[in-house]
Amino acid sequence: MMNLILIAIAALVIGLAAGVLLGRSNTGSSLRQRRAEQQIDELRSEYTRYQAQVNEHFMESADLLRRFNDAYRDVNQHMARGANRLCNDEEWLEEIEKASGDARLTDKSSDGFEPPRDYAPKNRPEEKGTLAEDFGLEKKEKA
16 A cells, blocks of 8 residues: 555656646747747837838928929929010010920920830831841841
8 A cells, every 4th residue: 555655646746747847848838929929019010110100201202392393383483474574575485485384295396306215216117126026136048
């Protein structure tokens, strides 16, 4: 009977030691998990702050550009009023009106300008264009 009690006490001590060891290993993994969750929360808050900074930057940029455009428009109008008031030359006044109006944008043929092309124009209609697959390649004759 004494042997049975000693065996039971030894099994209890071994069980407690194994339980303590398992508990510590689980605590370590849960501690790592808590640290990982904390890092994720920190990264989320940092990302949120970054987004707020980006939004603030672009809002301020838009406001500055709006004010810049307003100031440019005011200067342009001031110069046009001054030219109208101070210049008596009819040709000069017509030139100013033409430059300040949208005539330049709508009547491209009078200025001789055309929009830039993303290809080179052909010299002759039968030529291959620069977008052709074999443009610029010389054909070698087979002997």
